[in-house]
Amino acid sequence: MTDYEMILTERRGDVLGITLNRPERLNAAPPQMFDEIRDALDALGDARAVLLLGAGRGFCSGADVSASAARDGEPGDATHKALSDHYHPTIQAIADLPVPVVSAVQGAAAGIGCSLALAADFCIAGESAYFLQAFVNIGLVADGGASWMLPRLIGRGRAMEMLLLGERIKAERALEWGLAYRLVPNDVLENEAWMFADRLARGPTVAMGLMRQQVAYGMSHSLAETMEREAENQRAARRTADATEGGAAFLQKRDAEFKGA
Known part of the structure; x- marks a missing residue:
């Protein structure tokens, strides 16, 4: 895998793991870190799932724009540039991926780190995890x-609670609200997350990717428009080898062996 300064990448089977690797700063994320994440996603290759992790005690304690702000002058303009050119394109790249995404969170998922964790389709939280919008x-x-994410994940009321009060949402509450998919002890978090990502990677990942896109589409389009998109995606999915295999496995009463094609 490519060598990076601020992340680690690892391929296990069909899963691409991306680990934020500034543990001494609780993985506070300079713009470069998000550029590296995006570069790793661009090099996805034939991986069929992505797992996002954080090294050390935290997932990501938020953006670290201090260096760029000092260099670029006016703080508001520097922050706008960092978001527009670095952080936001990476969040969008995750949304556009053709494969499922899992995040594994222990400790802080704050600010942009919270957004990164919740950009995944499934967030698995360790007992120490908390989610924070401290702006x-x-x-x-x-x-x-x-x-955009929070009202759709947890409703407007809870989203406003997170945004306007700026308080930590700890792991148990995050699970109750639907921010986290599963809550596990810290010492098994990484192993559980890899196993879950592998489970997804063994599925019909072309269809999964299409479903990711049509759910996002449906959030901002009418029922009629969304059903039209579903019909188009169903046509594409029906033409895959995985759909043929899935139908055959159903008739033969056996487990399907999907190849992601």
Whole structure:
């Protein structure tokens, strides 16, 4: 795999693992880190699932734009540039992926780190995990797509609670609200996340990718438009080898062996 300064990449079977690797800073993310994540996603190759992890005690404690802000002058312009050119394109790249995505969170998932964790299709949380939108505490506004994600994940009321109060949502509450898919002990988090990502990677990942896209499409389009998109995607899915295999396995009463094609 490619060598990076701020992330580690690992391929296990059909799963691409991407680990944020600044544990001494709780994986606070400079723009470069998100550029590296996007580069790793661009090099997805034949991987059939992606797993996002954080090294050390935290997933990601938020953006680290201090260096670029000092270099680029006016803080507002520097932050706008960092979001527009680095952080937001990476969140969008995750949304556009043709394969399922899992995040594994222990400790802090704050600010842009919260958005990164929740951009996954499934978030598996360790017992120490917490999710935080602390922007209001420093006079800033949510970014990283949080204003779009949170109301859709947990409803407007809970989204406003996170955004306007700026308090930690701990793991158990995150599970109750639907921010996290599963809650596990910290010491088994990484293993559980890899196994779950592998389970997804062994599925009909072409169809899964199409479903990711049509769910996002349906959030901003009418029922009629969404059903039309479903029909188009069903036509594409029906033409895959996985659909043929799935139908044969059903008739033969056996487990399907999907190849992601």
